[in-house]
Amino acid sequence: MPSQKIACSTCDLLIDLPHLLAGEEAHCPQCDHIVAWQVRGSLHTSLAFLIAAAMMFILAVNFPFLSFESRGLSREITLWQVAAEFFGEGMPAVGIGVGALVIAIPGFLLLSHIYILVTVLFSRTLLPSSVFLLRMSSHLSPWNMVEIFTVGTLASLTKIASLATVYFGISFWAYLAFSIALTVSLLHFDRRHLWSLVDVPAQKKNDVKHVEILL
């Protein structure tokens, strides 16, 4: 496998990146900017949080999300109904958007990353299907909006609380935990390290100023 090329984000110098070991970082030979680093156990950490997120996701889509009570009337909604409500209000595009951004895309990232990490970490192979899923996840990651939905829900509840009594369901707490676990797992999903595990490049340090061992 040829050495990886990476552009310095500070001075745009194209650099041949050596294979970094856990805890190492590489500096740009021109401006000394840190161009890459290797977090210890990043992919295993990502997988652990993905498994936790998967358990929370199952709870989130199968139990009541919120329930409201006002003047003797009560109503319970699930996560699916949050999106479906927009169809009833004559806004199907918004309903599809909410369903995609809050359930479908995060669910896809969750399952695809688990599949990719399990195959790479345990068999050291990147299957053709994993390459396709990696490409898809690169395109879809910016559209994962679980944190925004969680914060938005909490903000809107402050208004609803003055009109009705609101009860949080199991799904709400599970989705909150899911959003945190998925966010942490995505932060640790190191694509460069993933590729290096599949086909480790030869050590090539002549184009970088130095490689430092971190803590």
Ligand SMILES: [Zn+2]
């Ligand atoms: Zn530079």
